[in-house]
Amino acid sequence: MPAPSPVARCVDASRVFGAGPAAVVAVHGTTCSITDRARVAVIGDSGSGKSTLLHLLAGLERPTTGTVDWPALDETERTFGIGVIFQSPSLVGPLTVAENTALAAQLAGASDPDDRAGDALDLLGLSDLADRLPEEISGGQAQRVAAARVLAQRPHLILADEPTGQLDHDTGQHLMDVLVQVADRTGAALLVSTHDPAVAQRLVEHWHIRAGRLTLSNPEADR
Structure with a gap:
């Protein structure tokens, strides 16, 4: 039986910002793939290229050279089948x-976006914030609401950019519990960028990125 098509794949993909002497190579020629039901941690310091790699895999950035594609997703699934939890604020004021929380599911044409949103907020312990505006909640709460929005979307691929960066240890671990639980339940692939070893150890595959250069490793070798 042939191996399933990757959900997302980079082939010698790079991303350069600017031109000439001022050009910055955020991601060097990178080849990697996210398979069905994968659990991947992209580990690196701030400024290492984690966010740019995640944006390439999400289709939010075009590679300067090489290719990024999504062999297992058709055009409709490409539009709504990839959910991104951004590191920066992303709620609609x-x-x-x-x-x-219901917005992405609603745009995707789900028949029950409000029910999905309620379930996602409940999973993350945010139900009591349902009627508040983004300006009325903390940065950490906003980050968890952004995660709830992706969970309500129920994508085939969840890409989370430092999702625990604004959270205390226990709240961050709870968010990881929920992300893994929902990915297991829905069959989604999950990739999380992080600089936190406690987050990385929750995931099976470990990719390391430094100065825009990605290396893949076995997590057993990291211990």
Whole structure:
């Protein structure tokens, strides 16, 4: 039986910002793939290229050279089948927490976006914030609402960029519990960028990135 197609794949993909002497290579020629139900940690310090790699895999950045594709996803699945938890604030200011959480599922045409949003907020212990606006909650709460929005979307691929960066240890571990639980339940692939070893150890595959250069390793070798 042939191996399943990767959910997302980079082949010698690079991303350069700027031109000439001022050019910055954020990601050097990188080849990697995310398989069905994968659990991947991308480990690196701030400025190492983690976010750029994640944006390439999400289709939010075009590679300067090489290719990025999504062999297992058709065009519709490409649009709504990839969910991104951004490191920076991403909530829509005029919408309540509940409305923000339901937004992606609603745009994807789900028949029950409000129910999905309620379930996701409940999983993350955020139900009491449902009627608040983003300006009325903390940065850490906003990060968890952004995660709830992706969970309500129920994508085939979850890409989370430092999702625990603004959270204390226990809250961060709970968020990881929920991300892994939902990915297991829905069959989604999960990739998390992090600089935190406690987050990385929750995932099976470890990719290391330094100065835009990615290396793949066996987590057993990291211990």
